[in-house]
Amino acid sequence: MIVLVLVTAVNGVLLSWSRLINAALGLRVGALPSSLINHLVGTVVAGLLLLVIRTGTVRFDLPLYYFCGGLLGVLVVCGWNYALPRIGNTFLAILVIGTQIGGSAVIDHFGLLGGAAFPISTSSITGLALLLIGAILAQARPQVTP
């Protein structure tokens, strides 16, 4: 368990780095082209790795939505690109984190989208609320000191 938690935390650090790199790339070429570049690079890297390691067998007798993760990811980039200049960075981040937390709890509780159910208890609802409050408090940037 502790290994899984640590690996997930490292993944969070990687996510922070990739967001910074994507923001820099997006400033140069635009949000959608930067998403295209990232997906192309990712396809090549994962494809090269697949030549060396195999971790399963590809099959297509699965529900169609199983193959829509990449498509939805691009849509999310388009959505943020639209909303960011209109509502600002902080508000956008809070709305996204809030619905992401709520959405993940709903998916867990009912075992949606092909996953096993992780029933949500009263204490974990308290935990989800605390997490959101914490994210809101830590988001707000203090004034710049001269």
Added chain:
Amino acid sequence: MERPLSIATAVLSGFFVAAIMRINASLGEAIGLLEATFVVHLVGSIFALFLMARRLNRPLLRSVVATPLPLFAGGAIGVCIVWVGNWVIPKLGMAFSTGIVVVTTLFFSALADHYQWLGMPRFPMTRRRWVGLACAVAGTWLIYGRIA
């Protein structure tokens, strides 16, 4: 009209972010972790190409060619993120994984602001921010209690 539409877009995209993580993990369980990572990026490439087919012009290509190489690393890091996510999410569940990732990213941006990483303007730590980080850690700990 643009503001409500932007808020609706942001709300919907948050649900999508959660859904994407679970969908990719389910695909990973079905066809293999790395195979799923490949499919996710391939489908994303095709869809993004479709959306911007008309905007593939010379100025854009010039700006891509002029981009420093390190800025292309995001895609490689993305492979690692999706691969690891596909591995841990079926074991930890969505809520706990999301909690850990949110806590880590909050700490990362707090450190980046305080120590002025990457030449960004400096935002020193405040008590409010410490309280926020503590709340987020406590919240994730409570979500963990459900699994333990």
